Amino acid sequence: MEVFKKLAKYSWMVDIFKKMGKAERNNFITGYKNRKQYYTMEGMKANLKDLLKCANCPNMCRFDCPTLQISKRETYSPAKKAQIAYFLGMNYIPFEEKSAQNALYACVTCDACREWCPMDISTGDLLVEMRQELDQKGLVPESVQVLKNRANKNGTIFEESPFYNNSEFNINDPDPEVFYYIGCMDIQNRPETVRATIQLLRHLKIPFATRLDQRQCCGGPIYKAGFRKEAKKISTQNQRLLQNFSGKTVITNCPGCFATLNKIYDNLETPIKIKVIHSIEFFLEKIQQGVLKLSKPVNKTICFHDPCLISRSSSVKNYVADFRELFKLIPGIKLQEPLLHGNETRCCGMGGTYAVSNPSNALKLHIDRFSQLQETNSDLIVSACSTCEYAFKKAQIETKSNDTQILDFIELLALSIDQNK
Amino acid sequence: MDEFRQESTPINVYFKHDRSKINLDIPKIKEDLAKIFSHERISSELADKIAYGKDYWLIGTLMNLHGQIPAYPDIIVWPKTTDEIVQLVKYAANHNPPIPIIPYGEGSGVVGGAIPVFGGIIVDMKYFDQIEINPINMTARIGAGVNGKTLERYLNAHGFRMGHIPQSLYTSTIGGYFAHRAAGQFSGKYGKFEDIVKSFELVLPSGEILNTKFYPRAAVGPMIDRIFLGSEGTLGIMTAVTCRIWPFPEKQIGISFVFNDLNQSLEAIRKIIQGQINPAVIRIYDKLETKRHFGKTEKRSKNKYMVVFVCEGPSELVELEEKVVRRNCLAQGGLECGDGPVQHWFDTRFVVKESSEYAPYGLVFDTIEVAIPWDRANDLYNAVIKQIMNVPGAIMASGHASHFYTSGVCFYFTFTAVPRENQSPIDLYNQCWDATCETTLKYNGTISHHHGIGLNRTRWMHLEHGTEFSLLKKIKKMLDPKNIMNPGKLYVDLTEEEKEKIENMGKTKLPINLSYFVTQKNELQSKKGEKKHGSI
Numbered sequence: 038m039e040v041f042k043k044l045a046k047y048s049w050m051v052d053i054f055k056k057m058g059k060a061e062r063n064n065f066i067t068g069y070k071n072r073k074q075y076y077t078m079e080g081m082k083a084n085l086k087d088l089l090k091c092a093n094c095p096n097m098c099r100f101d102c103p104t105l106q107i108s109k110r111e112t113y114s115p116a117k118k119a120q121i122a123y124f125l126g127m128n129y130i131p132f133e134e135k136s137a138q139n140a141l142y143a144c145v146t147c148d149a150c151r152e153w154c155p156m157d158i159s160t161g162d163l164l165v166e167m168r169q170e171l172d173q174k175g176l177v178p179e180s181v182q183v184l185k186n187r188a189n190k191n192g193t194i195f196e197e198s199p200f201y202n203n204s205e206f207n208i209n210d211p212d213p214e215v216f217y218y219i220g221c222m223d224i225q226n227r228p229e230t231v232r233a234t235i236q237l238l239r240h241l242k243i244p245f246a247t248r249l250d251q252r253q254c255c256g257g258p259i260y261k262a263g264f265r266k267e268a269k270k271i272s273t274q275n276q277r278l279l280q281n282f283s284g285k286t287v288i289t290n291c292p293g294c295f296a297t298l299n300k301i302y303d304n305l306e307t308p309i310k311i312k313v314i315h316s317i318e319f320f321l322e323k324i325q326q327g328v329l330k331l332s333k334p335v336n337k338t339i340c341f342h343d344p345c346l347i348s349r350s351s352s353v354k355n356y357v358a359d360f361r362e363l364f365k366l367i368p369g370i371k372l373q374e375p376l377l378h379g380n381e382t383r384c385c386g387m388g389g390t391y392a393v394s395n396p397s398n399a400l401k402l403h404i405d406r407f408s409q410l411q412e413t414n415s416d417l418i419v420s421a422c423s424t425c426e427y428a429f430k431k432a433q434i435e436t437k438s439n440d441t442q443i444l445d446f447i448e449l450l451a452l453s454i455d456q457n458k
Numbered sequence: 459m460d461e462f463r464q465e466s467t468p469i470n471v472y473f474k475h476d477r478s479k480i481n482l483d484i485p486k487i488k489e490d491l492a493k494i495f496s497h498e499r500i501s502s503e504l505a506d507k508i509a510y511g512k513d514y515w516l517i518g519t520l521m522n523l524h525g526q527i528p529a530y531p532d533i534i535v536w537p538k539t540t541d542e543i544v545q546l547v548k549y550a551a552n553h554n555p556p557i558p559i560i561p562y563g564e565g566s567g568v569v570g571g572a573i574p575v576f577g578g579i580i581v582d583m584k585y586f587d588q589i590e591i592n593p594i595n596m597t598a599r600i601g602a603g604v605n606g607k608t609l610e611r612y613l614n615a616h617g618f619r620m621g622h623i624p625q626s627l628y629t630s631t632i633g634g635y636f637a638h639r640a641a642g643q644f645s646g647k648y649g650k651f652e653d654i655v656k657s658f659e660l661v662l663p664s665g666e667i668l669n670t671k672f673y674p675r676a677a678v679g680p681m682i683d684r685i686f687l688g689s690e691g692t693l694g695i696m697t698a699v700t701c702r703i704w705p706f707p708e709k710q711i712g713i714s715f716v717f718n719d720l721n722q723s724l725e726a727i728r729k730i731i732q733g734q735i736n737p738a739v740i741r742i743y744d745k746l747e748t749k750r751h752f753g754k755t756e757k758r759s760k761n762k763y764m765v766v767f768v769c770e771g772p773s774e775l776v777e778l779e780e781k782v783v784r785r786n787c788l789a790q791g792g793l794e795c796g797d798g799p800v801q802h803w804f805d806t807r808f809v810v811k812e813s814s815e816y817a818p819y820g821l822v823f824d825t826i827e828v829a830i831p832w833d834r835a836n837d838l839y840n841a842v843i844k845q846i847m848n849v850p851g852a853i854m855a856s857g858h859a860s861h862f863y864t865s866g867v868c869f870y871f872t873f874t875a876v877p878r879e880n881q882s883p884i885d886l887y888n889q890c891w892d893a894t895c896e897t898t899l900k901y902n903g904t905i906s907h908h909h910g911i912g913l914n915r916t917r918w919m920h921l922e923h924g925t926e927f928s929l930l931k932k933i934k935k936m937l938d939p940k941n942i943m944n945p946g947k948l949y950v951d952l953t954e955e956e957k958e959k960i961e962n963m964g965k966t967k968l969p970i971n972l973s974y975f976v977t978q979k980n981e982l983q984s985k986k987g988e989k990k991h992g993s994i
């Protein structure tokens with residue numbers, strides 16, 4: 038019987054079962070059989086079962102939830118957001134209720150919750166599904182709706198697409214080995230990182246292509262905002278583009294693109310067959326093989342901000358150790374870790390379209406994380422994500438603390454190679 | 459959204475919380491509060507009311523399944539300064555009718571302590587989040603809203619440890635620990651929260667600020683500060699505490715033993731503690747819990763009582779503690795199992811998923827922690843397990859002991875029960891609680907070791923405290939004449955019928971355990987002949 042099979046997992050329960058009176062056993066089995074009534078609602082695609090599990094948990098991950106820490110609002114703690122989403126999903130509160138809608142968007146989808154979850158639940162993933170329900174009902178708040186309009190207009194989250202034919206970054210070598218998948222945030226806000234990557238690829242004499250003439254956003258932010266249909270439209274086109282690529286590897290500097298192409302595309306049923314890796318993996322391997330030589334000492338203390346999407350235990354790939362390895366190999370670098378680092382990193386505040394739905398709290402998060410990094414008193418603040426770096430630059434302007442330089446690890450790499458060798 | 463209100467749900471069969479008596483003009487109150495708090499720190503939005511309408515009392519969790527909330531607050535505020543709280547309290551007390559004020563930490567309380575049964579204003583303390591270390595006095599000044607894990611992580615990174623590690627570390631605040639006299643897993647070394655707190659700031663219901671003095675020790679008349687520890691938000695709002703801290707331990711070891719019976723394991727630990735050795739963690743698991751937690755990882759634990767120890771501190775001390783622990787456990791027939799089981803305990807100690815997994819099965823379950831002197835400990839354990847299992851519908855009762863003193867022990871019971879058709883799960887839940895509290899009181903034990911009273915245990919207050927209770931009520935009346943602070947908890951008068959029922963329980967005779975008295979007599983006799991050197 039299903040119930041016994043399931044319970045065999047919990048062998049300590051077998052004795053309890055054996056000793057149970059007949060009436061209790063029958064009541065138990067009836068209760069077990071009826072359990073689905075608590076998470077079944079016709080027409081609801083969101084995962085109500087996990088939402089209920091999350092809602093009934095004592096919030097054991099709350100201390101690392103950035104939106105709770107910054108808003109101080111119990112309502113935005115993971116278990117309470119799940120409770121609100123569950124109440125919406127079960128029709129206990131109407132979807133029109135604005136305060137409940139706000140709870141759905143009070144999440145940076147950084148998966149810090151999942152890091153601590155004994156049930157391996159990502160509250161962010163669950164909330165994204167519920168945002169999709171809001172979209173279905175045409176109830177998405179105006180601030181977020183903007184993203185959908187832009188996605189429909191130019192396939193990105195920007196007013197104007199940063200991908201175009203005559204861009205300096207539209208490079209398409211003959212017989213490219215590598216597809217360099219440039220993130221829109223890279224071009225828009227941190228073009229220096231794109232230049233540094235190109236410099237390194239050129240230094241290694243690796244032919245590559247960026248196909249900016251055919252590019253769109255990866256669709257990650259659109260998906261996370263709850264616009265599944267638009268995200269799928271984009272992912273389908275990107276799938277085609279990457280399938281037609283004859284090289285071996287896709288590299289990207291953007292953890293968002295990396296996670297989206299690897300994970301969300303599976304979810305959207307547009308899986309990418311070719312290997313997609315973050316550029317750390319690509320360049321670290323070249324260094325370890327002795328192909329890329331780091332010969333110029335940088336002579337700086339650095340503090341590294343691990344981007345959530347490539348640092349959690351549950352990430353598609355966790356690059357925490359790779360970065361530490363890399364910093365050991367760059368001459369003259371001394372790493373100083375902030376209090377929250379590695380898989381316990383703290384989101385910069387840009388994730389999950391939080392900066393669109395809650396700009397003022399997102400800014401507080403940028404400042405909060407930036408000041409945590411500054412506490413290490415390092416010469417440089419380094420990350421591996423243009424979006425995070427953009428957030429810290431905003432924080433720097435806002436707090437008028439312009440003395441610490443913010444760099445991407447790829448820029449650091451470019452600094453330590455000798456162009457003449 | 460008022461149609462969503464479901465106040466009629468019987469959240470507690472013993473007390474009727476008649477909210478209708480407190481009729482509040484919410485828009486007007488919000489307008490008044492806007493003179494104290496900026497607008498984004500005042501809310502009466504539905505999602506907020508839902509979020510703050512429940513803590514982690516099982517009843518609220520069961521209600522979640524039905525889209526219900528134990529009780530709504532009318533308004534939530536987020537003060538940033540003590541002065542704002544002073545103004546709020548004065549406003550609430552002077553309002554006609556007086557407005558209930560309920561301090562709120564992180565809602566991990568398991569007895570309904572933060573549930574706003576009469577509505578009113580929830581005061582979320584999360585902005586009180588400062589931590590300041592004094593490395594000379596080895597203290598930290600900590601805001602009431604600081605989360606336990608955030609604090610310990612911060613202290614560890616600076617080379618310190620407070621050592622207050624409740625299982626809810628990740629989801630509870632300093633304010634909650636103070637309010638409930640909480641106890642952490644490492645309490646054997648670092649003490650319970652009342653041992654850790656040296657001084658504090660608290661806003662009284664009158665709006666006066668109580669700032670207790672920080673001293674190493676004092677003998678300056680009665681120490682009234684102790685009244686507030688454990689007052690559960692009913693005597694004021696605590697804003698910050700000064701706590702003692704320690705250097706991060708140089709060494710930590712784990713050691714474990716299995717025993718054939720509970721009494722042997724209790725005796726081993728009694729000898730260790732009374733022999734002046736204080737391991738940070740000591741836990742005895744009964745057979746069922748041993749099977750549940752260690753059955754898969756430690757084969758030698760089959761049909762046994764597992765005992766785990768963690769010793770930490772300076773290396774020499776840890777080595778000595780380990781030696782004495784081993785000697786006493788072996789002497790009582792324990793079999794050493796190394797540090798594997800301790801490691802397993804470390805790996806799983808924050809894994810909490812029972813409510814998430816089992817609540818939809820229609821079960822009721824909970825944990826109840828009580829305290830009892832050594833000479834009745836073994837008997838109380840047996841009696842409670844038996845009484846819970848006598849409740850029709852109960853399918854499981856188990857226990858472990860997790861805090862120990864020279865004079866006694868804390869037992870932590872877990873029960874599970876299946877309601878019969880048409881039986882209210884809450885009735886069944888209360889029957890299991892009654893069975894435990896009744897039995898504990900019969901043995902002259904204490905009905906809560908660290909979870910506190912809240913809504914759930916209020917009905918036992920006068921039996922637990924006896925003559926102290928009327929004095930306690932007088933103190934409450936004096937400090938909070940309008941009863942604004944967290945009403946409905948701790949001091950509630952019972953109806954005649956309830957009184958009779960509960961008092962009859964208290965009067966039942968305690969069965970005398972002859973076996974224990976024989977052991978005691980032998981122990982005394984053997985000590986009689988011993989000559990002590992250098993005795994004073």
Ligand SMILES: Cc1cc2nc3c(=O)[nH]c(=O)nc-3n(C[C@H](O)[C@H](O)[C@H](O)COP(=O)(O)OP(=O)(O)OC[C@H]3O[C@@H](n4cnc5c(N)ncnc54)[C@H](O)[C@@H]3O)c2cc1C
Binds near residue numbers: 571625631633638
């Ligand atoms: C999984 C789990 C494990 C647990 N393990 C333990 C354990 O090992 N040891 C233990 O002792 N407890 C434990 N608890 C119980 C609970 O965590 C504690 O009671 C904790 O002290 C509550 O803290 P909180 O901040 O969540 O308080 P809340 O639940 O928010 O409030 C509890 C009470 O404190 C009052 N209060 C809160 N802040 C203040 C303040 N600043 N001033 C005045 N009153 C205030 C509230 O009004 C309420 O009455 C556990 C709970 C759970 C869910």
